[in-house]
Amino acid sequence: MLGDLVRLRRDLHAYPELRFAEHRTAGIVAERLAELGLDVHRGLGGTGVVGTLRGEGPGAILLRADMDALPIAEASGVPHASRHAGQMHACGHDGHVAMLLGAAAVLARGERPRGTVHFAFQPGEEGGAGALRMIEDGLFDLFPVEACFGLHNWPALPVGHFGIRAGAVMAAGTRFTVAIEGRGGHAAQPHLAVDPIAIGCALVGQLQTLVSRRTDPVKAGVLSVCMFHAGEADNVLPARAEIRGTIRALDAGVMADLRAGLLAMAEGLPAAQGARGRVDFHGAYPLTANSPGEARFAAAVMRDLVGAGAVEDPTPPNMTSEDFGFMLERKPGAYALIGVAEPGRPSPALHAPTYDFNDAAIPHGVAYWAALARRWWDDGRAATPG
Incomplete structure (x- = not known):
């Protein structure tokens, strides 16, 4: 299904939406989740979407992708460049949405996790504290979980590589x-x-x-x-x-x-x-600080996928900020980085007008999400009903 996910990602890139205006994006996400047979809840944090894949066993985890774009005029020159003047996906959130939807499809159509997985598609990460808005709207009350996980594309890492650390990862x-x-x-x-x-x-x-x-x-x-x-x-x-x-x-x-x-x-x-x-x-x-146990768990999943040599652990902390920190203040979890750089070729920086998510990273992101969700229960980490 890689071709479909690439087409989806490029469509989202062509029609970016700023924080709390992600109506088209949220509609596409909700429709695809419903087609997979997931329970779909809309409106958290304004335009947020949560899809729930229910397992037979106890316990639940949350996987999160952000959806919003930035108020930047695109200068990438790609055929799927933004059709919305002064707006673009300069931080790769289009790729985040595609990877998490791909993982939802893999888990719904294939071997399912033994517990429940909530796929959270969040608005307003870029300065809007959309994670906090979803929490205030009852995210963890409506969808109780044992842990939450986030993933961000990272131009400093090559495609096929991951980064993770326990403790502070974002400022x-x-x-x-x-x-x-x-x-x-x-x-x-x-x-x-x-x-x-x-x-x-x-x-x-x-x-x-x-x-x-x-x-x-x-x-x-x-x-x-x-x-x-x-x-x-x-x-x-x-x-x-x-x-x-x-x-x-x-x-x-x-x-x-x-x-x-x-x-x-x-x-x-x-x-x-x-x-x-x-x-x-x-x-x-707030500080985005990974729980030690969940960071070790995520790193083990990464090493099994791509080998220890392709996992930067501990990855250096970064001075960028991320509102996933609001979720980590309330639940254990881990925020990880996925490489998007082509070896030997410098990648534009995040938030640059020339940035475009590298579609070659999509299979690695889908594989990571799917393996993490299945292994959570295989490793016996689930402890309480969700």
């Missing part, structure tokens, strides 16, 4: 908006104004010292300013400037220090120049 992260309120005026008379652009430029430079000079060098931390908006005319000093960005850390103490330092600088530096700085923190994602 905690939060986004910030700094509003600087100055006093507008004529560009030729700056002494009569309070220039928020000059203050904002100074603030951007000072914020970098929070990591380079105030964070322990052996502890990971990132602060990135990603947006700077101010002014509408080239001869007018605006009254307001806005700076947006993100902070990431693998340690709760580092995250707290970065937040406190940002708040102090964003309020203090403008105040010293006669302006006012206000900070809003939003879009916080």
Whole structure:
């Protein structure tokens, strides 16, 4: 069924949908799950879909794929490039959906797991905390499970390779908006104004010292300013400037220090120049930390599939953030990486306008999901009814 899954993946790529607007994608997912005879539940987290394959024995696990795209104009040049202007699957979630649907088909039509498997297709991973929304809508109440598992494509790993680690695999992260309120005026008379652009430029430079000079060098931390908006005319000093960005850390103490330092600088530096700085923190994602037992289990499944030489364990932690961390706060589980790079050829980075999921990874993802689900019960891990 590889040809069908490739066609599906490319169709999803051609028609990307942003967070919580995944209506077409969710409809395709629900239809395919229903055709396989699974019980289908729609609407969790807005556009989320859960398909349930019931086994005869006790216990249940959850396998998760995210569905949303990014607000990026595609420049890949592939025939199946986005038909939606300013939107694209730059993070490979189209591939995630195809792989999990493929696994659902393998498990429904072939040898079934002895327990129950819930296939969760999640909206809004890209900054929307869709995992948390599904949880708040009753995900684990409606579908009680012993463990949950996630999988993300990874351009740093070759096709046929996997990465896994116990403990922190993705950083905690939060986004910030700094509003600087100055006093507008004529560009030729700056002494009569309070220039928020000059203050904002100074603030951007000072914020970098929070990591380079105030964070322990052996502890990971990132602060990135990603947006700077101010002014509408080239001869007018605006009254307001806005700076947006993100902070990431693998340690709760580092995250707290970065937040406190940002708040102090964003309020203090403008105040010293006669302006006012206000900070809003939003879009916080927790640390994505794998349970040791589930990480070891996932690694064993990978080694049986592709051999120990193709499994990076432990894979290095990454400073990207992932809302699967919300699920791992509530249930044991493991978040893994699947390679998509062609050997000898550099792959575009995730979130790049040239990115396109490598279809050669689909069979490996399907095989991993199917083997993990079957082996959960073969290894005697199921303990309680689900």
